[in-house]
Amino acid sequence: MSIPNIIPITEELISAHGLKPEEYQRILDLIGREPTFTELGIFSAMWNEHCSYKSSKKWLRTLPTTGPRVIQGPGENAGVVDIGDGDCVVFKMESHNHPSYIEPYQGAATGVGGILRDVFTMGARPIAAMNALRFGAPDHPKTRHLVSGVVAGVGGYGNSFGVPTVGGEVEFDPRYNGNCLVNAFAAGIAKTDGIFLSEAKGVGLPVVYLGAKTGRDGVGGATMASAEFDESIEEKRPTVQVGDPFTEKCLLEACLELMQTGAVIAIQDMGAAGLTCSAVEMGAKGELGIELDLDHVPVREINMSAYEMMLSESQERMLMVLEPSKEEIAKAIFVKWGLDFAIVGKTTDDLRFRILHQGEEVANLPIKELGDEAPEYDREWREIGSLSPLDIAEVEEPEDYGQALLDLLGSPNNASRRWVWEQYDTLIQGNSLQIPGGDAGVVRVDGHATKALAFSSDVTPRYVEANPYEGGKQAVAECWRNLTATGAEPLASTDNLNFGNPERPEIMGQLVMAIQGIGEACTALDFPIVSGNVSLYNETNGEAILPTPTIGGVGLIDDWNHMARIGGASSGDAVILIGGDCSHLGQSAWMRDCLGRAEGAPPPVDLMEERRNGDFVRSAIRNGQVTSCHDISSGGLATTLAEMAMASDLGMQLDFSACHGPAHALLFGEDQARYVLTVPADLSGYVMASAEGAGVPFRHLGAMSGDSLRIEGLMSVPVSALRATHESWFPAFMDVPEALAAE
Amino acid sequence: MKAAVILLPGLNRDRDMIAALTKISGQAPQTVWQTETSIDDDVDLIVIPGGFSYGDYLRCGAIAARMPVMQAVREKAEKGTRVIGVCNGFQILLEAGLLPGALMRNASLKFVCREVRLEVANARTVFTQGYSQGQVIRCPVAHHDGNYFTDADTLAEIEANNQVAFRYTADTNPNGSLNNIAGIVNKAGNVLGMMPHPENLIEPAHGGSDGRALFESALGLVGA
Numbered sequence: 001m002s003i004p005n006i007i008p009i010t011e012e013l014i015s016a017h018g019l020k021p022e023e024y025q026r027i028l029d030l031i032g033r034e035p036t037f038t039e040l041g042i043f044s045a046m047w048n049e050h051c052s053y054k055s056s057k058k059w060l061r062t063l064p065t066t067g068p069r070v071i072q073g074p075g076e077n078a079g080v081v082d083i084g085d086g087d088c089v090v091f092k093m094e095s096h097n098h099p100s101y102i103e104p105y106q107g108a109a110t111g112v113g114g115i116l117r118d119v120f121t122m123g124a125r126p127i128a129a130m131n132a133l134r135f136g137a138p139d140h141p142k143t144r145h146l147v148s149g150v151v152a153g154v155g156g157y158g159n160s161f162g163v164p165t166v167g168g169e170v171e172f173d174p175r176y177n178g179n180c181l182v183n184a185f186a187a188g189i190a191k192t193d194g195i196f197l198s199e200a201k202g203v204g205l206p207v208v209y210l211g212a213k214t215g216r217d218g219v220g221g222a223t224m225a226s227a228e229f230d231e232s233i234e235e236k237r238p239t240v241q242v243g244d245p246f247t248e249k250c251l252l253e254a255c256l257e258l259m260q261t262g263a264v265i266a267i268q269d270m271g272a273a274g275l276t277c278s279a280v281e282m283g284a285k286g287e288l289g290i291e292l293d294l295d296h297v298p299v300r301e302i303n304m305s306a307y308e309m310m311l312s313e314s315q316e317r318m319l320m321v322l323e324p325s326k327e328e329i330a331k332a333i334f335v336k337w338g339l340d341f342a343i344v345g346k347t348t349d350d351l352r353f354r355i356l357h358q359g360e361e362v363a364n365l366p367i368k369e370l371g372d373e374a375p376e377y378d379r380e381w382r383e384i385g386s387l388s389p390l391d392i393a394e395v396e397e398p399e400d401y402g403q404a405l406l407d408l409l410g411s412p413n414n415a416s417r418r419w420v421w422e423q424y425d426t427l428i429q430g431n432s433l434q435i436p437g438g439d440a441g442v443v444r445v446d447g448h449a450t451k452a453l454a455f456s457s458d459v460t461p462r463y464v465e466a467n468p469y470e471g472g473k474q475a476v477a478e479c480w481r482n483l484t485a486t487g488a489e490p491l492a493s494t495d496n497l498n499f500g501n502p503e504r505p506e507i508m509g510q511l512v513m514a515i516q517g518i519g520e521a522c523t524a525l526d527f528p529i530v531s532g533n534v535s536l537y538n539e540t541n542g543e544a545i546l547p548t549p550t551i552g553g554v555g556l557i558d559d560w561n562h563m564a565r566i567g568g569a570s571s572g573d574a575v576i577l578i579g580g581d582c583s584h585l586g587q588s589a590w591m592r593d594c595l596g597r598a599e600g601a602p603p604p605v606d607l608m609e610e611r612r613n614g615d616f617v618r619s620a621i622r623n624g625q626v627t628s629c630h631d632i633s634s635g636g637l638a639t640t641l642a643e644m645a646m647a648s649d650l651g652m653q654l655d656f657s658a659c660h661g662p663a664h665a666l667l668f669g670e671d672q673a674r675y676v677l678t679v680p681a682d683l684s685g686y687v688m689a690s691a692e693g694a695g696v697p698f699r700h701l702g703a704m705s706g707d708s709l710r711i712e713g714l715m716s717v718p719v720s721a722l723r724a725t726h727e728s729w730f731p732a733f734m735d736v737p738e739a740l741a742a743e
Numbered sequence: 744m745k746a747a748v749i750l751l752p753g754l755n756r757d758r759d760m761i762a763a764l765t766k767i768s769g770q771a772p773q774t775v776w777q778t779e780t781s782i783d784d785d786v787d788l789i790v791i792p793g794g795f796s797y798g799d800y801l802r803c804g805a806i807a808a809r810m811p812v813m814q815a816v817r818e819k820a821e822k823g824t825r826v827i828g829v830c831n832g833f834q835i836l837l838e839a840g841l842l843p844g845a846l847m848r849n850a851s852l853k854f855v856c857r858e859v860r861l862e863v864a865n866a867r868t869v870f871t872q873g874y875s876q877g878q879v880i881r882c883p884v885a886h887h888d889g890n891y892f893t894d895a896d897t898l899a900e901i902e903a904n905n906q907v908a909f910r911y912t913a914d915t916n917p918n919g920s921l922n923n924i925a926g927i928v929n930k931a932g933n934v935l936g937m938m939p940h941p942e943n944l945i946e947p948a949h950g951g952s953d954g955r956a957l958f959e960s961a962l963g964l965v966g967a
Contacts, residue, residue, distance in 0.1 A: 152854075159795075159856075160755070162756070249755060422856055422857050428755060428756060428759065
């Protein structure tokens with residue numbers, strides 16, 4: 001029986017493929033005839049926002065992407081950065097927002113699967129993962145269901161695959177009620193001379209399909225992810241893929257074995273837009289045509305049309321160009337791991353993307369125009385005016401500072417995330433030196449006595465909303481600061497830009513200005529962007545998410561015997577503030593979460609000061625002078641002190657009387673470029689003299705002591721009370737019968 | 744003593760286990776792929792590491808327990824060779840009938856990765872002789888299905904025979920296991936199954952080395 005591939009092209013069909021009339025006209029001009037149904041699907045897959053970056057490309061080009069350690073910048077499956085001794089770290093962050101809202105478990109699971117595949121496609125063994133998650137208001141009826149499904153999905157895939165999840169973020173805000181965010185990060189280690197790329201080379205070479213079989217799941221997923229949501233969202237469930245971490249683990253081992261044999265000329269994972277996108281990218285990059293015969297594609301369902309096979313987003317699949325002399329060796333490896341290995345096509349010299357099915361040609365398109373010459377827009381954007389700074393005199397001081405701190409620590413956005421990360425395997429591979437709960441996750445580098453890598457993911461969306469440019473800078477600065485707080489040298493970063501509909505000038509303005517801020521901060525801090533992903537159209541019924549440019553960063557620790565943690569201080573250690581007294585309350589977590597006021601400008605980011613203070617902290621840690629360290633971010637100095645006291649299970653005796661300004665700004669303000677260090681009492685004079693010499697503002701706040709966080713004249717709260725409050729919100733929120741019933 | 748680590752698709756703590764055995768014994772263990780039908784005579788310790796063999800599809804350990812290599816493990820175990828199964832390895836040993844009982848989904852219904860405390864319930868086994876009776880040690884767990892269960896008669900028999908090697912302290916039982924059971928040995932005492940991961944707590948970088956004595960005991964590096 002022959003499977004029908006011919007369907008008439010109508011206006012409705014074109015619009016259902018997310019193609020604008022002018023884009024369809026461009027297709028007609030390009031090929032000089034009406035496209036076939038399969039070709040329309042291919043264009044839709046390649047030219048959607050998710051795959052083509054057509055709205056953001058112009059601005060992404062302005063980001064700094066090079067540096068002395070950068071081996072591979074954006075454009076490949078992941079970025080690659082040299083870490084010395086012949087090793088490199090390969091990493092990227094990518095969103096799976098739209099599918100996770102529709103089907104939280106599978107959406108999140110396949111997000112993790114996709115980013116892991118991006119990393120091992122390049123020849124790296126994954127060693128760490130992170131997840132930046134954002135959900136709607138806790139009292140929104142969908143939130144528990146999404147939290148429960150997304151967290152289980154992230155864990156279900158990552159735990160089974162066998163990568164430690166060492167960091168991430170979880171945040172709630174009503175602006176995510178209609179669109180949750182799932183940003184998955186993965187990093188792996190490879191040899192610098194063992195990196196594999198997607199650029200095809202050589203004419204007439206076999207194109208091989210590897211991994212799992214192709215089904216009908218995820219057909220049109222990338223197009224779905226390039227549109228806003230409305231009431232019809234439930235109908236989109238079939239566009240979400242289904243993950244199989246077992247097959248992915250086998251695929252990892254098979255691919256790494258295969259890469260040792262010299263059989264791989266080029267390799268590309270099948271992610272968004274599956275077979276279409278991977279084949280076009282390999283051909284277009286290598287200036288070659290690709291011919292595929294779909295009769296050889298391993299399928300798990302009968303009667304699949306060419307259209308379905310080309311657009312399926314079935315997971316755990318790879319496409320490679322094979323060195324023909326190694327075919328038997330390569331095949332044996334895949335047989336051993338129980339995976340498919342099928343020659344499905346060949347490279348050609350005519351720059352055409354040709355698809356055969358049942359002996360007929362169902363597509364014949366120019367490969368360059370599909371891939372790297374996709375449409376690009378210079379969308380209209382509007383400058384977003386900054387809010388003026390909030391006058392702190394307008395904010396009343398709380399009557400009881402101890403209670404104010406407890407209120408903050410027990411609020412949804414500041415409570416402990418233990419409920420989440422205890423569902424992730426944080427220890428597998430035996431190299432985890434720091435797990436979630438501190439500033440950054442830290443993992444040892446296998447085969448090296450002292451080297452370790454630090455990972456952090458950060459953004460403060462309320463700052464970006466209030467001032468996209470400063471907010472973009474702050475996301476980079478906070479990530480850089482979190483890495484620094486462990487003693488790591490920040491190496492490079494990846495950006496995952498989540499915004500609303502770019503066809504609205506105010507949203508495009510957020511995107512443009514945030515990228516400008518990110519670019520400036522990355523340049524000033526020598527923290528290039530080596531990979532990334534853009535997720536637009538995060539809107540439901542016209543309401544956009546908070547602008548959320550997540551930054552994932554990687555840092556290098558030369559000797560993990562000299563790193564700092566959030567805990568580990570001893571009684572008697574001096575507590576020292578690095579950076580100035582706080583003078584801002586605008587957009588602070590305390591005002592938002594305890595007073596219900598999201599007002600004023602966010603704290604400005606002075607990148608020179610950021611760098612100077614950070615460099616000082618890092619050198620103090622590396623010189624072995626620091627017993628614990630934590631940066632100051634959301635929740636201000638009070639939150640930092642409380643988190644350090646809980647982590648060390650020790651009180652503090654502090655005196656703020658020498659500080660300038662009102663107590664609520666000192667305690668809860670979020671001025672940037674600041675840290676708290678603890679140092680042995682006999683080194684405190686030396687450390688402060690060094691700070692003075694380096695021109696770094698500092699203040700001796702007091703000492704680790706007793707079992708309460710005691711600030712003279714302001715508060716005295718037992719550490720046990722801090723912990724009970726901090727740890728209780730999340731389990732109380734999630735472990736209720738309604739949450740279980742919703743699963 | 745010579746150790747061998749069993750490899751099955753989907754296991755993922757194999758590298759952790761190989762690293763631990765190598766660091767503690769000074770020599771890398773042999774690895775044995777699932778399709779092998781025999782294990783070398785000179786192997787004295789067989790270890791089945793943790794993970795998700797065959798994706799934990801069907802039932803944890805059920806498919807793995809029926810692979811050819813498990814027949815070889817059974818034959819060696821019957822001859823008295825020491826066998827350790829950790830986490831998924833424990834589940835496989837139960838499915839293979841080498842140990843009694845079953846592991847159900849955690850009482851919380853969630854995967855759990857955290858440090859717990861274990862009481863050494865029987866320090867006279869070949870696996871626990873490096874600890875003292877009643878000693879409480881730290882150990883991480885990472886599993887979704889570690890809730891030990893068996894019928895009342897079997898439970899009474901296990902207890903009467905001193906087959907419980909490790910118990911979670913009552914305040915740290917992470918999964919709802921009966922009698923806080925974390926690890927058991929067979930009647931002959933040469934097969935150990937346990938849910939916690941001693942291989943992830945053997946050196947300062949792990950924040951402690953409480954798991955080390957288990958491998959030292961099993962490898963004959965301490966005690967009798």
